[in-house]
Each structure stands twice: as C-alpha cells, then as structure tokens.
Amino acid sequence: MPDNKAVVYQGPGKVEVQEVPYPGFELKDGPGVNPANVGRKVPHGAIIKAVATNICGSDQHMVRGRTTAPAGLTLGHEITGEVIETGPDVEFIKVGDLVSVPFNIACGRCRNCKEGKTGVCENVNPDRAGSAYGYVDMGGWVGGQAQYVLVPYADWNLLKFPDRDRAMEKILDLAMLSDIFPTGYHGCVSAGVTTGSTVYIAGAGPVGLAAGVSAFLLGAAVVIVGDLNKERLEQARSFGCETVDVSQGDPQDQIAQIVGEPEVDCGVDAVGFEARGHGAEAETERPATVLNSLMQLTRAGGALGIPGLYVTGDPGAADEAAKKGSLSIRLGLGWAKSHAFYTGQCPVMRYNRKLMMAILHDRVQIAKAVNATPIPLDRAPQGYEEFDRGAARKYVLDPHGLLAKAG
Known part of the structure; x- marks a missing residue:
C-alpha cells in the first residue's frame, strides 16, 4: 500500500x-x-x-x-x-x-x-x-x-x-x-437572507467571505462585512461587499452611513469564540462581542445565523466562564427584539x-x-x-x- x-x-x-x-x-x-x-x-x-x-x-x-x-x-x-x-x-x-x-x-x-x-x-x-x-x-x-x-x-x-x-x-x-461555502450559505439562509435584504456579516475570514458570496447569490441588496483586518476587508470589497472596520468603533455608525439607518435585516456571525472587541478594545479578546453587536444592529423580528464556532472547552479563554463556553450574552436584548438564533454545524x-x-x-x-x-x-x-x-x-x-x- x-x-x-x-x-x-x-x-x-x-x-x-x-x-x-x-x-x-x-x-x-x-x-x-x-x-x-x-x-x-x-x-x-x-x-x-x-x-x-x-x-x-x-x-x-x-x-x-x-x-x-x-x-x-x-x-x-x-x-x-x-x-x-x-x-x-x-x-x-x-x-x-x-x-x-x-x-x-x-x-x-x-x-x-x-x-x-x-x-x-x-x-x-x-x-x-x-x-x-x-x-x-x-x-x-x-x-x-x-x-x-x-x-x-x-x-x-x-x-x-x-x-x-x-x-x-x-x-x-x-x-x-x-x-466553507455551504457553511457561509447556511449562515445566510438561517439569518433569513433573501431578495432585497440588507446583511451584516461579522468576520472577513474565509467563512465570512463565503457568506458574502452566498448573500449575493440569495439576492441580497446590500452585503456589509466587518473585520479588524484591512487585507481581508479589501478582499471582501473585491466582489462587491461594503465593509466596516470595527477597530474604528461600533459598527452601527458605519452601517448607518451605508444603508441610511443603524440596522440591517439579517446578521451573520462568522467569527466565533475568539472574537475581539470593537474600537478601543480591538486588541482585547471579548468572546461575546460579536453576538451582542449583532443583536444591537439586527432589526426587530430579524434573525441571526451563527456558523462561527463556539466550544464547550477553551483552556485559553480570558476568564473561567468562557473556558466552559459560558459567555455574557445579552439574551434579554435578543428576546425584546424577537430575534431568531440559529447555531451549530452547517x-x-x-x-x-x-x-x-x-x-x-x-x-x-x-x-x-x-x-x-x-x-x-x-x-x-x-x-x-x-x-x-x-x-x-x-x-x-x-x-x-x-x-x-x-x-
């Protein structure tokens, strides 16, 4: 053999x-x-x-x-x-x-x-x-x-x-x-992306970029990708995405400049448990940042597709709770806005x-x-x-x- x-x-x-x-x-x-x-x-x-x-x-x-x-x-x-x-x-x-x-x-x-x-x-x-x-x-x-x-x-x-x-x-x-292509597509489908949707995708790594392609394939009107990495944001722009540099602060302000209001129809988390903060906290690990941000900027009645990986054991986490996969999620905000959440493997x-x-x-x-x-x-x-x-x-x-x- x-x-x-x-x-x-x-x-x-x-x-x-x-x-x-x-x-x-x-x-x-x-x-x-x-x-x-x-x-x-x-x-x-x-x-x-x-x-x-x-x-x-x-x-x-x-x-x-x-x-x-x-x-x-x-x-x-x-x-x-x-x-x-x-x-x-x-x-x-x-x-x-x-x-x-x-x-x-x-x-x-x-x-x-x-x-x-x-x-x-x-x-x-x-x-x-x-x-x-x-x-x-x-x-x-x-x-x-x-x-x-x-x-x-x-x-x-x-x-x-x-x-x-x-x-x-x-x-x-x-x-x-x-x-990555089905995973990005699944994130968009589970977030409800369809003809004319405005979409925010957190993360411009390969899954985030695949989600951007998928959003266009599903008929989105505007696809916005947020990240800290300027080269990856440039890659997202190469096929028609708008971009948000989250190192400059809360993405809502930049989203408002793009779509005319500080919210979108659909949110996709393509980052996962190693998320960093926004603005001044961009170099600090804040594992709940992306999920909480998506709840803030996704319209009431919208949905969050979460193909980004979250784990039950993370020995390198910043705090004891996160080591067990427990994050400080603003679930009350998501509940108040009647958000749907879809997680797990594609x-x-x-x-x-x-x-x-x-x-x-x-x-x-x-x-x-x-x-x-x-x-x-x-x-x-x-x-x-x-x-x-x-x-x-x-x-x-x-x-x-x-x-x-x-x-």
Missing part, C-alpha cells in the same frame, strides 16, 4: 507533516480517537486520494491551543478527492469517482440524518451528536489533511461530481463545497449539491472570492503560520500535485 503523509498537530503553535498509517476499514486507536470507536468496522467506507484538502479557521483554533486537542492528532476536515477503494458494503460510489466530502460525518440512518440534520448525526460520535474528521471531541475519525483518508458511509456522505474533466477545470471552486448535505451546480454553471466564483491559494502538503506549517497572522487567503493543500497540474 502507498505511503501516507499528513498534517499532525504537535501542540500549541506547531504542526508537522509526518508519515501516518495508511487508512483501512477499521478505526484504530490513536490520538483523539474515542475509546468506544476503537475497533469499529467500516465496511460502508471508501478510501479517498485527496486532490485538495483545505486549512480551516476551525483547525486554527486547535493549533493555537484553544481547545483540548491532543498532540498527535491528524488535522483536516475539508476534503475533495478521488475514490480509490471501497468497502464491501458500498453499492453506488465507484473507484475513480471524483467527490466532495462533507466535513460532517453522518450515518444516514438516525433520526437526525433522516431529518436533514447531518451536523448532529447520532451514530458517529459516542460522546454526543455530531462528528467531523480530524477534530477534537468529534469521535476520533482521522483527519483529511493527508494524502489518503477513510470516509465512512460513503454512499450517503460523498457528493460525486458528474463529469470528472469539467470538475477538474473548476476544482478550486469545488474544493470549497466540503465546508448540515453540508443540505446545500452542497445545489452549490455544486451553481459552480459548474458559472453562477458563482467562490475560489476567487476567498482567494483560494494552493500550496504543497509539505508547506502546510507555513500555511498555518501565515493564516494565523491574518493572511487574506484560503490555503488549499495539494497532497499529490494534482492542483498544480490542473492549474
């Missing part, structure tokens, strides 16, 4: 590319693997040769030491690749298929999966509903920032691209289907086929919008460092040099 190199978390601030075991159709013991999953047979799985596997802001939280992730964890949950082997229970996915892998691992059999809530599958994580590849407390399924990765429940989970050659022409765009399968069609038929250029930047797998540590410094890019790892050939 082939060698397998992967990106492995070594501890706060450090990742390395190392040799790891080639995947088989059984979960083995290892860093982060739930003991109850050790020995689990996966005859319904497929081995994927990664064509593209992306660095995500959620990975960055772990690498910064802001979770309880153990050293030795293979990272990565954004996977696009070719099926090279299938288990004996796989009926419809075939060797040679080019596929997108939703970051949610879902069985397709439980109540939640049958209701389309694939982000909270009940059968893949023994500790609680919901799972993902290469992520802390998510069941221990091995990460996909690797040359080869196992995908369980292949017939259910994998989205096959209908034409391989056509897909390879747009492979950077299609690589965004595993997470159920990728609810959107990925539709968004694939939008890409294949030139309705959207998501890779350009998020500045997707391919790099070799061996440069992953550098990609993590640059992303952590605020690079206005979405780094896409190229484990086999196939992106370079496609480009």
Whole structure:
C-alpha cells in the first residue's frame, strides 16, 4: 500500500507533516480517537486520494491551543478527492469517482440524518451528536489533511461530481463545497437572507467571505462585512461587499452611513469564540462581542445565523466562564427584539449539491472570492503560520500535485 503523509498537530503553535498509517476499514486507536470507536468496522467506507484538502479557521483554533486537542492528532476536515477503494458494503460510489466530502460525518440512518440534520448525526460520535474528521471531541475519525483518508458511509456522505474533466477545470471552486461555502450559505439562509435584504456579516475570514458570496447569490441588496483586518476587508470589497472596520468603533455608525439607518435585516456571525472587541478594545479578546453587536444592529423580528464556532472547552479563554463556553450574552436584548438564533454545524448535505451546480454553471466564483491559494502538503506549517497572522487567503493543500497540474 502507498505511503501516507499528513498534517499532525504537535501542540500549541506547531504542526508537522509526518508519515501516518495508511487508512483501512477499521478505526484504530490513536490520538483523539474515542475509546468506544476503537475497533469499529467500516465496511460502508471508501478510501479517498485527496486532490485538495483545505486549512480551516476551525483547525486554527486547535493549533493555537484553544481547545483540548491532543498532540498527535491528524488535522483536516475539508476534503475533495478521488475514490480509490471501497468497502464491501458500498453499492453506488465507484473507484475513480471524483467527490466532495462533507466535513460532517453522518450515518444516514438516525433520526437526525433522516431529518436533514447531518451536523448532529447520532451514530458517529459516542460522546454526543455530531462528528467531523480530524477534530477534537468529534469521535476520533482521522483527519483529511493527508494524502489518503477513510470516509465512512460513503454512499450517503460523498457528493460525486458528474463529469470528472469539467470538475477538474473548476476544482478550486469545488474544493470549497466540503465546508466553507455551504457553511457561509447556511449562515445566510438561517439569518433569513433573501431578495432585497440588507446583511451584516461579522468576520472577513474565509467563512465570512463565503457568506458574502452566498448573500449575493440569495439576492441580497446590500452585503456589509466587518473585520479588524484591512487585507481581508479589501478582499471582501473585491466582489462587491461594503465593509466596516470595527477597530474604528461600533459598527452601527458605519452601517448607518451605508444603508441610511443603524440596522440591517439579517446578521451573520462568522467569527466565533475568539472574537475581539470593537474600537478601543480591538486588541482585547471579548468572546461575546460579536453576538451582542449583532443583536444591537439586527432589526426587530430579524434573525441571526451563527456558523462561527463556539466550544464547550477553551483552556485559553480570558476568564473561567468562557473556558466552559459560558459567555455574557445579552439574551434579554435578543428576546425584546424577537430575534431568531440559529447555531451549530452547517448540515453540508443540505446545500452542497445545489452549490455544486451553481459552480459548474458559472453562477458563482467562490475560489476567487476567498482567494483560494494552493500550496504543497509539505508547506502546510507555513500555511498555518501565515493564516494565523491574518493572511487574506484560503490555503488549499495539494497532497499529490494534482492542483498544480490542473492549474
């Protein structure tokens, strides 16, 4: 069997590319693997040769030491690749298929999966509903920032691209289907974005930029993106977003200058639990800032889509409450304004086929919008460092040099 190199978390601030075991159709013991999953047979799985596997802001939280992730964890949950082997229970996915892998691992059999809530599958994580590849407390399924990765429940989970050659022409765009494009779209859908909406998106990282693209796709009249990072704000402007520099103060004043009033129809949180303050507090971590700000600036009767990550364990938090995921949220304000809140993992399968069609038929250029930047797998540590410094890019790892050939 082939060698397998992967990106492995070594501890706060450090990742390395190392040799790891080639995947088989059984979960083995290892860093982060739930003991109850050790020995689990996966005859319904497929081995994927990664064509593209992306660095995500959620990975960055772990690498910064802001979770309880153990050293030795293979990272990565954004996977696009070719099926090279299938288990004996796989009926419809075939060797040679080019596929997108939703970051949610879902069985397709439980109540939640049958209701389309694939982000909270009940059968893949023994500790609680919901799972993902290469992520802390998510069941221990091995990460996909690797040359080869196992995908369980292949017939259910994998989205096959209908034409391989056509897909390879747009492979950077299609690589965004595993997470950030559906996640940004989900944030907008759950915030109620529709024709003529005014939308404020907190965060101009890749998910925030994907949300901006999604808002336009859904028909928004005005899309405003707020951030502290000037390069990322410039990237948001590159495809038509208005921008707010929250280091200059409360975003409401700047929003009023754009739309004529200090509120919007829809709010999206694409920042999550490492939020910083606004204005004079822009360099200070204030984890509740974004949520409280969105309640202030979203109109009464509006909705907040919250795809930004919040965790139950954050050892690097500024206070004891935040270490347990408890934040000082102004729930009374949201209640008084009759806001709807929608949180949690995006159920990728609810959107990925539709968004694939939008890409294949030139309705959207998501890779350009998020500045997707391919790099070799061996440069992953550098990609993590640059992303952590605020690079206005979405780094896409190229484990086999196939992106370079496609480009």
